[in-house]
Amino acid sequence: MDGQEGTQTYFGGPTLLAATSALVFSASVALLYVRYQSRIFKDSNSSSGCFQSASGNDENQEDAPSETAVQVTVLYGTQTGTAERFAKKLVTEAVPRYGGKARFRAVDVEEWDFKDQLPKADVLIALFATYGDGEPTDSASDFVRWLEDQEEADEEPLLGKPFGVFGLGNRQYEHFNAMGKLLDKRFTKLGGSRLVPVGLGDDDENIEDDFDRWTERLWSSLDEALGGGAGGGAAAAAAAAPAYDAEVLPAGTPEAAGAGSLGHGHAAPAMVRVAEVRELHSAESERSCVHVELELGGSGLSYTAGDHVGVHPANSEEAVEAAAGLLGVPLDSVVRLSLPEGRAADLLSAPPPTPATLRTLLTWHTDLLGPVHRPALAALAACASDAADKDRLALLSSQEGKQEFASWVSQPQRSLLCVMREFPSARPSLGLFFGAIAPRLQPRYYSISSAPAASDGRMSITCAVVDEETSAGRRHRGVASMWLARQSEGAEVPAHVRSSTFKLPRRHETPIIMIGPGTGIAPFRGFLQERATARAAGKDLGEALLFFGCRDRAKDFIYEAELRDFVRSGVLSELFTAFSREDPGKKDYVQHHLLANAERVWGLIGEGGHLYVCGDAKRMAKDVHEALVEAAQKARGLSREAAAAELHFLADCGRYLKDVW
Template identity: 35%
Template sequence: MAQIDALDIVVLALLLVGSVAYFTKGTYWGVPKDPYASSYANGSAAKAGKTRNILEKMDESGKNCVVFYGSQTGTAEDYASRLAKEGSSRFGLKTMVADLEDYDYENLDEFPEDKIAFFVLATYGEGEPTDNAVEFYEFINGESPTFSKGEEEKPLGNLKYVTFGLGNNTYEHYNSMVRRVDAALRKLGADRIGAAGEGDDGAGTMEEDFLAWKEPMWEALTEKMGLEEREAVYEPVFSVEEKPELSADDDTVYLGEPNKNHLEGKQKGPYNAHNPYIAPIAESKELFTVKDRNCLHMEIDVSGSNITYTTGDHVAIWPTNAGVEVDRFIRVLGLEENRHRVINVKPIEVTAKVPFPTPTTYDAVVRYHMEICGPVSRQFVSTLAAFAPNEKAKAEMTKLGTDADYFKSKISSQYLNIAQVLHSVCPDQPWSAVPFSCLIEGINKIQPRYYSISSSSYVQPKKISITAVVESIRIPGATHIVKGVTTNYLLALKQKQHGEPHPDPHGLTYAITGPRNKYDGIHVPVHVRHSNFKLPSDSAKPIIMVGPGTGVAPFRGFVQERAEQAKRGEKVGPTILFYGCRRRDEDWLYKDEWDSFKASLGENLTIFNAFSRESPGKKVYVQHLMKQNAKLINDLLTKKSNFYVCGDAAHMAREVSDMLAEIIADERGVDLKKGEEVVKNMRSSGAYQEDVWS
């Protein structure tokens, strides 16, 4: 018999420990003292020491209703929280909100008949599930998902569910996530209560779609489950306790740090949507030559972070709210004297999660964690009516909350944020009766903003380039200008890097140096999100790119990469770019660089420029140039060219897709329907790729 030495025993022990950890998904390990030191720092949604069995969790916490969410930017999570809260306050349901990636689904066939599941599901990109919903989506849509009771014809016969989807009609696969999940659940025997709701961000009607759907849904659910509606009274989900014994200077108090590693001054990966890397900005510059508009180019240094990216990926920028908006919010809510007072926030509801680490301060929560400049929901306005400073303000808030047209004319059409709404309703008194817990629950957590990376990982693997137009929108008839939260933050960083005096006439200032001056120098919190928007693996394959404005960002990376490949002697195929801007002398992005790329690629790089405002009375757009070069496009498509579109989804991307179908039909002598079918097949095969936004 072979001898077992000490090394063998150590190896066997490590294998045993690893196996236990894998098969129990960590449920044997103790809960960490500070969850923000582990799961938030490492981006793991599954919390150590907690069950992944949803039925066990519901029994432990006495719940009869679970609201699952699949969310990419936090909106679906917000709607899930609102449904859970309303179900509890209006109908007495014992609700909990659940992240789809926190649980397993093999035992959904054991879901009790007297309980209900909600699924609030956003569709991401081209009909894909959100990152946190991938495993659930693949399981429920599998050819034959295996449930705990074994093979049954209708394994989910006991499951009663409600579902609402968040989509964008400018994408081809509009709300496909909720539609496919709904179809899969029904195929497996589940019983849907009410209609499958669909909200449309593309039409700007998401909030009203949600409100219109939920009332008939509650009626159907009340009838099905024998619920009784009661008067809804605000019931806090979180307790907010002021801690006078603590000072904002104490090193245990979070002043905007996202997790404990950051609090302790450590940079520790992996870096992701829960844990940013504080990256130096190596270089920044203005790309426009006009004074009233800004477009920034920035080089973000990720060396030493182990962050990697591939050409075509996205970089996430973690923004900070502008000082003027923080001050306005603090002032309107009557928190000026207490803004730096330390508070401890804890969940009253056992399944609720505090969306930021505590103890912290009012100022830190508002500055770093709340989306205080975001759109205001009519439902939230209704909630706040109860805390109005006087009866007149209460009446106005009630009307705003119940009259959709009035709300649109007064609030949403003016793009007012919540502090502006409250001030407009009652400018003379602070809203000091509003519980801070209500604000935490009703205002979304501020989310990272994603930008297409405008550099090649082949050329500069440790520096990430971004290209961003600084948003500044003047609303007709309004006295204020809507400023983009993240792009103006980046502009402030660029101005500091170049020692420029702050020129903004609207008083935007930022805590540029971050919590406790930990971003000293010119730093920005970032992480990378991988994308399917990719160059073909064969560099000899032709590519056609359409990217007006900052839609050219990923294509700068594509061309930069192909130019470098050509320099190194690799075979590079035809590289065609359709680019559009207003005027060649104002906003032609990277004008000087294209010549250097052309020097490397020669005939293999062709750029068609559309200048929309150079010819009086005649606007020229990229789709017009496509039409003029229809034969070239069709010839390259017959040679298996990849076709790429980047930019505005609502108009440009749809019009480019329609134009391509028209070109194919005309050049091949077929009807338009056949051309559209070819484009659809290109999408399915990955030959047609989009990186678009609404």
């Protein structure tokens, strides 16, 4: 079944599957074993001796990788930082596990010269996220395109090379884990030999557990080939926690500044000016949602309706000051971070541009309020001076303390800053803090809520401001949404544009059905602006239905006046609204209106119409999908299986698109 980790579908049934899998696995292990042994034999006949440290230092000869070491490249393609974190976790655990037998390196695919470096990798481990509806991440697009070119040219750049693939995705998308599945298939076609079945991580459930299970299968394969395993474990991984070389420089040392320092490659931001920030909810609302207008003039950024904008936020001054206090370093200290020499550098990505003040590093580069993960807790345990703090952190970071971690850290949404406040004796060095404990602050992606032809050089963001109480009674405030809401006219923010496949049909006459409650309306506002521009140019428009929902029309019916105008002008054929909390005795959601209008919805689909869903993935998208299945049964007399197959067909041909989070 799609999404079950490691499950593959082969023609021939389970018996043939088992035999084929065993044969492929045995061949992969044998190949890796022969390669490793041949290196040892070659080295034993040289004057340098076996297992010599690359640096020539014999002091830790057993643990340092030698010239005979199998070169394992852990390649990651990430959009939000999870694949990068998993790659570093895997490498950190591998170092004590295999000692000098293998050298593991975590590499960002965007920084990897794959034409030059692929032949030098003995084993390739790929951790790749799927973005949007089956697309590669920005960083992976060139690599995926090159692999496609190699396949079309009948090349075999991975001939005999053992590989493993773990995909990161969300089951709410039709093309769940498309990149993981694609790479696993393509690596095989290009001559690679699968070490472990493809892992399919599901962010809709528990992707951490998915990765842990897949990693255990990977270790089993590598253990058989390399004879490792004895040196592994959480304690050993904590001892191998990577740290940058950190130096506090004299006061007045110039900083390495510039917006480009916040990202690289496709994600390098430009500075754009804030033209407007206005509240969309009424004064009666207990919540907040802001409309932000960004002036693009001179930034070099461009977009089309349906694209995403990546906003690079800053931490609040309150959070920054608290973090500096816990680290025991003044905020105005000028810091230089650099990669250490030797094997430790394999565990780290390039540091943020320095010299920089600690204030700059904590404000723009460090995720202080996001989720904290077990490897970070293990690193904190290693530097805790209080025995009780050390033991508690060690438990929370261990496999044995998994349930305790879930109940004390994950469920109440304790951030890194919260955890450090709870364990004040765990005071890491700056090198360890930025290298192994604090994740890099990632851009936040928003569906652009405007169309360029109607926006006079501007781009709009529709942002729900996250400011809520957690189950543990603490206040949870969204870093990016709170930061955007605080901006004033004339301020500059770093941002980049991410293209999307979530687009209007090429033909204006094609009917469209849009489903977007809450801020899910964002891309549809852009769609309607684009349709209005086409109508003004004399184009004929197909029918357009919009299903919008919110809690209370008097409080959070955002863009109501604009939507009514679109209906009056004929740009929008009909607006269906659902208000979930107006009537205490009745819940009213968009899916109820889809079912009530089943014949009309499926009638338009039968005319070649396109379906669009935008908004919450965990609840709304699931409920809407079920409603569409039920509506097909009702309107077309289909069985449930046939209705679900119809939606699957529409997704495959690009007529059922989701932009969900």
